[in-house]
Amino acid sequence: MISNSSAERVLCAALETGADFAELFAEDCDRNRLTMSDGRIEQSLSSHRHGAGVRVMRGAQSAYAYTADTGEAALIDTARAAAAALSGSAKPHTLQFMKKAYATPQKISLSGVTNDRRVALMHQAHAAGKAVSEKVRQFTLSYMDEVQRVLICNTEGVWAEDVRPRTRMGILAVASEGAAAERGLEAPGCCRGFESYRDRIDVEASARKAAERAVLLLSAKDCPGGNMPVVISGGFGGVIFHEACGHSLEATSVGPGNSEFCGKLNTKIAAPCVSAMDDGTIPFEWGSINIDDEGTPGQKNLLIENGILKSYLVDRVGAQRLHLPLTGSSRRQDYTFAPTSRMTNTFICPGKDDPDEMIRTMGTGLYAATLGGGSVNPLTGEFNFAVAEGYWVRDGKIVCPVRGAMLIGKGAEILQRIDRVGPSMWMAQGMCGSVSGSVPTNVGQPVIRVTSITVGGKGGEL
16 A cells, blocks of 8 residues: 555654654545335445545644545655644654554455345345335335555554455334334444355344334334333443443543543442443454554453443543553544544443343333434533333333333433343444544443433323
């Protein structure tokens, strides 16, 4: 992609105004995207992204510039543009790279797959979802795959190359009856080749699940509101931890003092039954990485252990601010973004409690089988999340499906109110947005119970 000698000259140019660190990130990426509506392909796009960025740092001060031209002259100009943010003189620096190459294995290369195979896969999913019920009026599918090739080198001698395949299918079912219409969404993904759809992802099962949820919600009643116990299922239920806690543990928030968890390492922030991880090393998972976007190998980071905060997610700028080691957590959408601390596969760890017992002993409340979108303020931890599929529980028994529920609370408070954690954890795939763009992440947890949380809903007594 870029020669050793060119990289040296680019990094030396980046040091001309007194930076004590410089980094070059180069990217070459092929991406395919198809959309299908009601069995017809509506869009088929293939794109190629190529470019590089240079970052300079002096202490925790940093500047970043990028270009689509990876010729040496353009890269040197880009390095000097970044360096112009600093004022000073060049420091003596000897560069000697330690080269390492990484690649996620692909049994069936995404680059070699033809569109007819992608389309056939989408037709399989469409047929399975439509067969669920005649009430499924609309069925929309989106398919994506990409192979990203990166080079990261810096003035500390890092030279890391990586090949990153990813693929995902989004499945949206819309069911209607009379004037009522409801949606069901599934979006499985994998960090692997096209064999993902043979070995790990069952698109027909996912399509049926999306359609069944849409049909189910047609008969759902409006959820009552109030403060109540809530049992939250695994998989996408983990989005609450991701949003309400995970972002507040990123050095992006902690470093400048914009997190409710600032200064709380080795203190109790959650109930004793709660442990949590961010693990970028799980093979083939959607959020997994071989190396982060600073060239640090992916790591398994224990965030919370038995309620005690053990670690933040730390990138290079965060390490300068917090005086903590790197955690392999620096990520970016592409070369047009500077990297910052981000999550990978983030989840609450398995416990020992029986999910059936959680519902049987909760009294009256809500069982949230899956969550939808929401928002959070990392500074305060305040959040709200839609319940995509929920059930009303009365006297420890599930009574009926409900719709329109919102979970409203504050991350630090909810962590303390978890009193049950189930024995089996599973994850769901998503895209996480932050200052360094949108990156693939997994969220997950076992079934958990929160003793008290505000539920927004407009329904009456059920």
